Amino acid sequence: MMNSVPLSNTTDFHELFLTTGIVLSKAVRSQQERSERDYRIQTAQSEVSASLAASCLLVPNVGDVCSVAIDEQGRGWLLAILVQANPNLGVLSHTGQLSLQAQGALHLKGQQIINDASAQLHLSAPEVNVHSHEMAIQTQEVMVSTTKAKLMSKNLSLVADKAEHVVGLMMQKFSESFRMIKGHDEKQSGSSRQLVEKEAVLHAKNVISSAEKQMIMEADKIHLG
Numbered sequence: 001m002m003n004s005v006p007l008s009n010t011t012d013f014h015e016l017f018l019t020t021g022i023v024l025s026k027a028v029r030s031q032q033e034r035s036e037r038d039y040r041i042q043t044a045q046s047e048v049s050a051s052l053a054a055s056c057l058l059v060p061n062v063g064d065v066c067s068v069a070i071d072e073q074g075r076g077w078l079l080a081i082l083v084q085a086n087p088n089l090g091v092l093s094h095t096g097q098l099s100l101q102a103q104g105a106l107h108l109k110g111q112q113i114i115n116d117a118s119a120q121l122h123l124s125a126p127e128v129n130v131h132s133h134e135m136a137i138q139t140q141e142v143m144v145s146t147t148k149a150k151l152m153s154k155n156l157s158l159v160a161d162k163a164e165h166v167v168g169l170m171m172q173k174f175s176e177s178f179r180m181i182k183g184h185d186e187k188q189s190g191s192s193r194q195l196v197e198k199e200a201v202l203h204a205k206n207v208i209s210s211a212e213k214q215m216i217m218e219a220d221k222i223h224l225g
Contacts, residue, residue: 015071015072016069016070016071016077017069017070017071018067018068018069018070018079019043019044019045019067019068019070020043020044020065020066020067020068020082021041021042021043021044021048021065021066021068022041022042022063022064022065022066023039023040023041023060023061023062023063023064023066023078024040024041024042024047024062025039025040025062026038026039026040026060026061026062038051038052039051039052039060039078041066041068041076041078043068043070048068048070048074048076049075049076050068050070050076050077050078051075051076051077051078052077052078053069053077053078053079053080055079055080056078056079056080056081057092057093057094058080058081058090058091058092059090059091059092059093060078060081061084061085061086061089062085063085063086064081064082064083064084064085065081065082065083066078066079066080066081066082067079067080067082
């Protein structure tokens with residue numbers, strides 16, 4: 001899609017005649033074969049070939065009413081789309097990089113907003129807020145690097161074939177915690193300490209406790225059997 005006219009030192013400027021017309025056809029070519037005059041437009045005077053002006057970001061379609069500028073040599077430029085043949089379909093297109101800038105707030109509003117990047121998508125801001133009733137994320141790999149993270153959830157469900165946590169320090173505070181493991185559960189650590197304010201109950205079909213050096217049991221009363 002060409003929406004700019006290349007200029008050079010040999011470019012001649014002529015007086016332009018402004019008129020309106022209807023887009024009759026759009027040439028379909030590869031990027032290498034693309035011509036400056038890719039549109040055929042029917043005006044009240046005649047049928048002309050026109051290239052897409054840099055000001056026209058809305059991609060023209062057949063049947064659209066447009067504004068056309070024609071010079072003395074019959075060369076035309078499609079300046080803008082005045083009336084769309086299909087108002088429900090509109091595409092903004094620009095060749096090369098495009099920046100949207102606003103001194104105040106910039107709002108994007110629609111029933112569906114889709115960001116589709118063929119290479120990368122970057123979000124950069126001092127503060128990012130996301131509010132959603134429901135969120136679904138599908139990715140092959142995700143990496144989160146942060147100095148501090150907080151997760152507050154009334155209901156949290158984690159379903160994974162394999163989960164691996166590598167952290168320097170982890171602190172967890174729960175009002176209640178339940179773990180249900182159907183298969184094998186194993187824990188390995190350099191040292192372990194468990195503090196329970198009230199009761200600690202261990203129930204199993206078989207319990208094996210082994211120590212290489214010492215095993216210490218301290219209590220006011222110890223019941224065995």
